Amino acid sequence: MNTLHDLRASQPRFQGLESGHRACQGCGQALAARLTLEAAGPNVALANATGCLEVFTTTWPDSAWRVPWLHSVFANAAAVAAGMEAALKMQGKDIKVLALAGDGGTFDIGFQALSGMLERGHNVLFVCYDNEAYMNTGVQRSSSTPHAAATTTSPAGIARMGKRHLKKDILSIIAAHHIPYAATASVAYAADLRKKVRRALQVDGPSFLQIHSPCPLGWGHGSELSVEVARLAVQTGLFPLIELELGALVGAMPIREIHPVTDYLKLQGRFKHLFADDARAREELAHLQALADHNIEVYGLQGKAPDTLDSEGADSVRRGGLRSA
Ligand SMILES: Cc1ncc(C[n+]2csc(CCOP(=O)(O)OP(=O)(O)O)c2C)c(N)n1
Numbered sequence: 001m002n003t004l005h006d007l008r009a010s011q012p013r014f015q016g017l018e019s020g021h022r023a024c025q026g027c028g029q030a031l032a033a034r035l036t037l038e039a040a041g042p043n044v045a046l047a048n049a050t051g052c053l054e055v056f057t058t059t060w061p062d063s064a065w066r067v068p069w070l071h072s073v074f075a076n077a078a079a080v081a082a083g084m085e086a087a088l089k090m091q092g093k094d095i096k097v098l099a100l101a102g103d104g105g106t107f108d109i110g111f112q113a114l115s116g117m118l119e120r121g122h123n124v125l126f127v128c129y130d131n132e133a134y135m136n137t138g139v140q141r142s143s144s145t146p147h148a149a150a151t152t153t154s155p156a157g158i159a160r161m162g163k164r165h166l167k168k169d170i171l172s173i174i175a176a177h178h179i180p181y182a183a184t185a186s187v188a189y190a191a192d193l194r195k196k197v198r199r200a201l202q203v204d205g206p207s208f209l210q211i212h213s214p215c216p217l218g219w220g221h222g223s224e225l226s227v228e229v230a231r232l233a234v235q236t237g238l239f240p241l242i243e244l245e246l247g248a249l250v251g252a253m254p255i256r257e258i259h260p261v262t263d264y265l266k267l268q269g270r271f272k273h274l275f276a277d278d279a280r281a282r283e284e285l286a287h288l289q290a291l292a293d294h295n296i297e298v299y300g301l302q303g304k305a306p307d308t309l310d311s312e313g314a315d316s317v318r319r320g321g322l323r324s325a
């Protein structure tokens, strides 16, 4: 059995996304993309939908990417990736294709192309950097924006308490495509994220990864708090870390110490209105707590296994507590 140190040292550290790009301080997406590339290694080609990641990494005439990278439009990263994969296959090249997109480019406008790519069985890993709004164009709500969050198009005020609708359960929709592998990950759990990227790249056929990626600007928290905020999303049960194979649940990271949702919400300006002394705010808080409790119940998240072991060693511990579907 390898020691934790050996396991850490053996992790790949390929730097596919260079520093010096133009992301905001504390950008969760930049961290998520760096971790994705570290795990994927150099033998990849990327299709990147319009959004913050594309904009801050490729401001003319510079590029922060050290791997082949192709810009797609907002809607069609999955279609472009599918074409790249088919062409590389014809050429007999063993290069794995990744599609990268924000939540807008995944849950909303990119969804049709994504569903088609999954259904046709392309050997592509689709990575969604989920910062829960259209950040690049000024923090407009998407179907991934959580219930009650304030954005510029779902403001909090007299008429309503931020977004009225629920965050779309994208993973369940992906699961309905019965692809070999799909998972959620978080920038607060780097080793788990890297492990999921490697697992996704191993499977033959389409895979999908949804990475929770805080946005200090859009979420209204200090840039030094991004990892803390991401961790609390997991530890409250609001963003469960789960894995699916052929649409069935095969893994869920247990939470050792479950936090109340207020620990997560109070750090973010987008939920500030929920802490006003008024009945509507209390009702919304109770609603969000109920959503977290539901996740904890459905995915069996309450567990004694450590959820903070940030190493490959954690996986064997974690596997012990897995629930099969
Ligand atoms: C068809 C089309 N509509 C609108 C836009 C403008 N636009 C560019 S990026 C973007 C939002 C991207 O949001 P998301 O995919 O969540 O990525 P983020 O910027 O949050 O990383 C929008 C609306 C566009 N480029 N193309």
Ligand SMILES: [Mg+2]
Pocket: 102, 103, 104, 129, 130, 131, 132, 133, 134, 135
């Ligand atoms: Mg977004």
